[in-house]
Structures are given as structure tokens and as C-alpha cells.
Amino acid sequence: MTTHHHSDSSELSAEAMNEYVSVRIGDQLFGAPVDQIREVFAPQSVTHVPLAPDEVAGLLNLRGRIVTAIDARRRLGLTPREKTETGMALGVERGNEIFGLIVDSVGEVLRRPRAELEPVPAHVDARWRSMVKGVHRLEKELLAVLDVSAVIGTAARKNEAA
């Protein structure tokens, strides 16, 4: 699933590099900035929360802490996962809360030169543009850099407005 990339080497200086956890959501490869991810875990026994906003996949117990699982597919407006697919979760801490961003799968950590980050093309869907900070051109495909706060945060804000 993950893209191996030869430029993931040390020939470029560390300051100019961005590090991403590569994840797949639907058909698209995304990168979540490493410094924003607390941990990666396999979500187990997610409790469905009736009446919750769509993007809230449920709650789960992560070593005694309650994690709100956010379904990335729903946030990005993609078709929902099959019930049988549990996916993987990126643990993100915001304030005192931990969120689990549920993605299809998690690949390796990618390092890309900061200078190569390109803005999101203007004709991309507005919802995506609000959650994608930029794009890296990899050899075989594009890596969309996730704005993790936007994916988690707007969930809360949007819900508040509702």
C-alpha cells in the first residue's frame, strides 16, 4: 500500500525536511505531519454513539482514556468503510482530549523537502481544500498533506454550529 521512495534519504539537510506519517484514505495517499501524531493504534471495540454527528465513529478506550474516533472518510466526504474494515487510527491530542482519526491503513514515515510542498490546486473540492495544507509530488502519486487540526477541529466546530 505504501509508497517507497528513494528520496527518503539524508542527502538533504534536516531543517528543510517535512516528516509525514503516510496514510491511505479511500484511494488517496495522505501525509499527516509526524509532530502532530501522538501514536498510531488499531482501534478496537469502538462504541457507537447514537445521535452523534456522522463523522464521529464512536468512542474507544485507549489505555484508560476515552478517545473520540473521527472517521476520516466521512470528514473527507468519501464512501463509508465496510463494517468489517476496522482500519487504523492516528492518535491526536488536542487540549485534554485525545482523538483517533480513523484511516484505512498506515504506511511508513516519509520525509519530503519542505520547499517541495505545493499549494492545493484551486479547482479541488472546497471541503478537501479546507483540510489539506498542500501537496507533495511523489514519483507514482500525489501525497496530500492533511491539516490534522482542521480534520479534528472543524468536526467540533461544525457540530457546535448545528
Add this chain to the structure above:
Amino acid sequence: MDDLISEFLTETAESLDVIDTELVRFENNPDDRAILDNIFRLLHTVKGTCGFLGLPRLEAVAHAGETLLGKFRDGELTVSPPMVTLVLQAIDQIKVLLEALEATGQEPAGEDAELIARLEDAAMGRLEDTADEAEAATPENWDNDLGRELRPGEVSLADLEAAFQNADVDADSDPAAQETPAAAEVEHLGAGDFDPELGRELRPGEVSAAELEAAFMSAEVDPANDPNAGKESLITADMSKEEALQTAVAQLKGSEDAGAGEGGPRVQQTVRVTVDVLEGLMTTVSELVLTRNQLMQTIRGMEDDELKGPLQRLSAVTGELQDGVMKTRMQPIGDAWRKLPRIVRDVSTDLGKKIELVMEGQDTELDRQVLELIKDPLTHMVRNSADHGLETPAERAKAGKPEKGTIKLAAYHEGGHIIISIADDGKGLDTRRIGEKALEKGLTTHEELERMTDAQIHRFIFSAGFSTAAKVTNLSGRGVGMDVVRTNIEQIGGVIDVSSTTGRGSHFSIKIPLTLAIVSALIVGCDEQRFAIPQLAVRELVRVGAGSEHTVEKLHGARVMRLRDRLMPIVDLHDVLGVGEAYGGGEDEAAFVVVLDAGGRNVGLVVDNVLDTEEIVVKPLSESLRNVSAYSGATILGDGSVIMILDPNGLAGEIVSALEEDAAYDLSSATVTELDQQTQRLLLVRAGGEEPKAVPLALVTRLEEFDPATIETTNGRQVVQYRGRLMPIVPLSSEIRSVEGQRQPVLVFAENHTAIGLAVDQIVDVVEERVDLQMSSDKQGVIGSAIIKGKATDVVDIAWYLDQSRAGDIQRRSTSRRRKVLLVDADAFARRMIAPLLAAAGYDVTPAGGLHEVKVIAEAGETFDALVGDPGGIDRIRKEGFWPDLPALGVTDWPDDTPADGLTAVLPRSDRGALIAALDQFSHEEKVA
């Protein structure tokens, strides 16, 4: 921010709160030296620390306040409310400056010359005369202004300040030096009783405080002036400084008040820990508890003795740890009350009222989180009591009450909860005004209002939207923002209620959980999922369907359940959450109804099953879930799974509009007394005397008030035009005693499409009580007497009065034979009420309380013309096969909701006329047939 500054802020805030309270105490007890000493010491510590930290503006205000206090100490000035107000203003100014300091880390620019000038003027006995002393005098030239020889105390004060400065410099320049002088001093004092340990602990400020005490005490010893000379003579002017200091410290140690102030020597060792640390600790311990539970559950099935020992130990230690951590979160409720004396004092000064604030149970501890949340509501309520509840001294004197009003605040533990009560002896809630307002706000209708008791009307003050900010000031009664108070209290799972007696005062009581962190919860199942419901909200559990006597019925689509002669609204959790299939109510379909106390109402919640009760740790919800009103939080169960905690109030919100009409009704039954079949709702009235008379509310159709002028006399009978007809009115006492300009209260009884009024002097109240009726036959119009609200009260024989009203009517046709009726009702009171009614209508009544009695009667071969009674009782008789062919009339409070199976007719208990008409009809028909 500088650590030193933030420490100073915390400590000073506490000291200032104590000063506030103590000043109010002092104002009332101006001769109490101990209080003044404490205030003085606290303020001095504040001043000293300000100087130490280089906060000149704060120091100047504190100094001016201290100077004025010094005059009280010296007996040069007598304490008066304006003086105390002035000192309190100084304290307020210090608080303002501290707030700015906290916000910016800097003392705000500017000066407080005007305030200081007033303080100084006051200190010189020129309180009112501020004009000619407009120039702000600095502390330094104050002595010159005084224009007389400095007293020893003042000199010492100045000296002392200098000493502080020196000490500060030492401490700043050489940390090691800090120890040395103190140690040296201890050494020096070591010859006496001075506690060396204490000496080591004293910070520079504290030493100087003691020194100041000593200095002042030596200054005070002027037996002619000092009323407490005997007490203070421990220190004499000719004592050496060391001796004086030593004595002073010993005194401080001995005095209880010394411990209360931050400036006093610390007898108890404490460590300041931030709340975050405690919260973190609590979370960790909660997790430990859950893990322990998980482990215990896993091990339960195993036969591994080796594991059992250590595990039990682990379990015990975890429990202890949990208790310990819980304790760190506990705070005395007095902390939340600390600001109240000051608030009450300010209100009383502003409004010219005399108010005494009595506080009981300050030491009652509760979780600091809960404490934080109730602080504002409590303050609000006490302010309300002082502001609106209590009258002015003139009004009180006129009402024959002591001029000084009392507000009593009490807290105590009761079964895992804390009860806080706020009572005042003021004028009570203005029932009429509240009723009008409730009508105005569309919270009720005229008809409903007329049937409501005072207590029910009072509860409108808690209704959402009852008070609006714009109207706060012109509401002459109480209830300002009480809906907000209620919401706040309900948010922490608490309950609030009010009782009020006109002219006697009002009493609010709040019941809140000890802690929010761990609650006992009922775990219920719904559509393969589990949910927790806080036990506090659960009144009872009822099984429905599949052989249970309870069923969920539908009333025009709305679900209801009969629970002890009441209809209770039912919501299905499936519907609320939009999951699974709602309970269909089929014969073989079983479910549980959890009877919830939701905002004072009984609401039944249908769930699939009830699984367990568990102590759960409440975890807050993430923002994205917080506004789903159905949940109040989430928790992790012993098996590690996460479940949602249902919020009873939120659930009730789902059906709240439908319930609004029933609210007051349900609330009263819920709070006045536990639901009980044996209790009766009685209307207490006054007629022809002071002692109350009781009328069973179920028999009364309506309460009306008429203008006495509209009551006419025709043919020697009094009548009034009512709903297009003439309604006869009979006085409950010997005559109708109308008061000019006051409306005449009348109890209206529906009687076969006509109405009859019973005139009373005053409607007093509705009570719900277990009535033990003592029959008596000697008084006409009285069925008997019962003890109601602790008083012997006559229970009115309505039938007798109704017959009176018909005195001029065509007599009931006489019957050739008195027909016999078997009256079945499990409720003794109901039997006693209905029996005379039927007897008066010409029936021979045999009352029976239960199946056993019925059997005895049946076996004796008795025959009857009809069965009358509660539908359940008749049903059981029918099942036994007794008197199968008799007409049976069911009498119930809920005729519309009683299936008529096996009953000839179902009649409302309140409609005596209909009952007798039906009885006449059916018993006659049966005979003819």
C-alpha cells in the same frame, strides 16, 4: 509570571477573603479583640509582602487601611458601619489592584489618593469631612499631620517596616544569610519556651508580624483606655523586646484565630499543589480502579490461589489510594460561603435592612469540582434572600417579627448526598405575583393555576424563561434567575426545591452528589448496546409486558404507563436514540421501564433490559459530542468497554413540551412525599374559625373566586351565576363571610351537569399526607378528624353539604327498598369518603378493603345490587367468581385510561353526581331485568 508573585496572589486572595468575613463579624462584635487582631495581622502581612515584592500602590492602600484599623485597636475610634464600609472599600481596591497584577504581572499605574485620604481622615476621626483634606497625604507625612507626639506603636510600625526592608535586602542579596539571622534569633530566644522548630519555619514576614503584635501590644498597655487590659497585661511596656516577642508568639500559637490566618505560624504542615496535579492523580487512580476491576473480573472464574492473595491486597490498596485521592479533592463547603457574610452585609447596608447570616455545617466536605459549580448559585440565592426575601426593619416590626431578619445556611450529609438549605424568615414568595407572571409567560393556564397549590405555583420560579433580565428588578417577590440556578444545579446531578409560607419566609433546599467523579450507575441495555444511567436520577424500575401487571399504553400516540394511580409519560430509549425497534407492548414482549426523576418530573424510560449497577468514573465528552443532550458523559466499564452515560434531564427535554402541563403536578407528588397509595391529597381551607378544615381534593372539581357582590340571594338560597347557570352556594361555616373588596373563594363540585359551590373563608394549602381518619358522628358536616400537618383537622363531609345545597330541590325519589352496594377499595380513606356519599344517596353500603374481607362477606351469603370501587379490586372479585352478574362501577382518578373490561362503567372519583346517577341507573336496570 514570577513564582513569588503568583504565590503572593493566591495567598493574599485567601487572606482578603478572611478579612472580608472577619470585618463583618467585627462590625457586629466591636469589642472582640481576637477578631480585630486577626484582621490586623492579615492586613499587615499583605502590606508587608507588598513592600517586600515592591508593589508600592498596594502597600499604600493596605497601610492606610491598617492605620485606620490601628485606631480601633487603640480604642481611639469606635467602630461604626461607615468605618467598616471604608475599610471594606480599601480591601476591594486591593482586590482590584491584585486582579490587574494577576492579569498583567504588573501593578497598574495610577494612585489611590482619594481612597487613602478618606481612610486617613477617618483615622483622624473626620469621617464625613473629606473636603478640607483633599490633598493626599503619604504615609510618611501622616505623622506630621497628626501634629502630636507619636505613640510607641506607630514608631514601632515604622521601625518594623525598616526592619523588613533590611531583611528583604539580606534575603535577596544572600540566600544563605536568610537562615542565619533567623537561627540567631532562635538561639537568642532559646532560653525561654520558644519552639525552635517553629522558629525555623517562620518566614521573614511572619516574624515581623509577631514582632508587630508585640510592639502593638506593648503600645496598648494603658490600663485606663484598654478594656482588655487584664487579658493583654501579659505583655508590659517594660518587658524587653525579646520577652514581648516571645509572649506574643506564644499567644498567637495559643489563639485559635492564629491558625485561621495565613500570616500566623503554621501549626499544620501543608503543601500547595495545583488543581491540575490533583485532577491528573484522580484520572490515574480512576484508571487503576478500572484496571483492578477488570483484573478481578478475569480472575473470578479461575481457581488460582496463588493469584488471589496478592490480588486481594492490590484491590485493598487501590481502594485506599482511591479514598485518599478523593480526600484531596474534598473541600469544606465553608470555602464557598466565605464571601457571603460580606455580600449580606453590603446588601443590608445598601437597603437599610438588618440581617443576620447564620451558617451551619461549614465543615461539610464535598468535591471541589462540585463546590466550584455551586458557589455561584448559592451566592445568588443568598443575595436573593437578603434582597427580596427579607423585609425592612419597619416592615418586620409591623408584621410582629424581630427587626433583624435571619438567613440560615446549612449543609449536611445525607446518604451519599449533600443537602444545602437556605432559609430566611422574610415575607415568603409572592404567590399571586408568581402566578400572574407564569400566566403572562404562558407557562400555565388560568384553569390550571386555579387548581394549583401555593407550592406548585412557587415552583414556577424554576421554570425556564420565568424571569428575564429586564424584569428582574420590578418583580416584587423572589425568583430572580432561579431558572438559571436550577439549571446549574441540575447540571451536577442535583435537585432543588422550594417551600414558602407567606409572611414566614422561604426555604430552598438543594440536594447534590458528594462528587461528580465517581457515581453509582444503572447499566441498561438497548439495541445490543449498553448505557449508564446515574442512580441518583432513578426512582424505581418497573418490568412491563410478559406477565407483568404493568403495561405501556398509548394515548393518542403518546406512550403512558399507569403507576400507582398516576399516568406517567413514557419515552422509549430506542426512539430517543434512533436505534433498533421501539418496544411494541406485545403480551410476550418484555422490557423494563426505568422511572427517572427528570427535572422534578417522573418520566419512564423504556429499555430492553437492566444489566447491572456499577460505580463508574464519569469522563467528560469531547466537544463534538457535548451538545448531544441525551448524554452527560462517558465511562469505561470494568471490562474495558466504553459506554455512554445518559442524561435524564436531556432525555426529558425530548418530551418536555408534552409534559409542561403536568410538571407542577408531578413535581409536588415527587417532592412532598414518596408516592404512596395511602397518602391523600387534601385541600386545607379555613371557614368560620382559625383551625383548618380538610376536603379531599379528588372530590373538588374546581376552585373559583367570586366577587361577593355577584352572590345573590333567591328564595333564601345564595346563588351565583357560573358558566351560564345559577350555582347554589353553601357556606362551609355558618354563613358566607365576605370581606368587602376581597374575592370569595368557593370550592366547586360537579354534580350531574350542575355545579354546587362551597364557600370558605380562605384556601390555605394542599397537602399530601397519610390520613388516619378518626370517625366521629356527633358533628354535622364532619366525617371525622385526622392529624394533618401535626394539627387535628376536621375532614369535611361533602355529601352533607351537598344535600344542604339541595334543601329546596325536589327530594330524591324515595325507593321502596334501600339497595345494597359492596364498596371495594384497598384505600381505607377512599372507602370512608365514598361510603357516606353513597349512604347519603340512599344506598346501604358494605365496605371491603381487600379480597380477604370480600371472601368473608361472600361466604356469609350476602347479596348486593351493585359493586362499586377501584377497578383493580373489582377485577379480582370477578376473577374469584363472586357476584358475576352484578353491575360493577369502577371509580378511579384516571377514568379515561382505565379499560372498561368487566365493568359496567368507569367513573371519575371526583364526580359524585355521575357515580350516583350511574348507580341509580344500573342497579335499577338490573333489578328490572
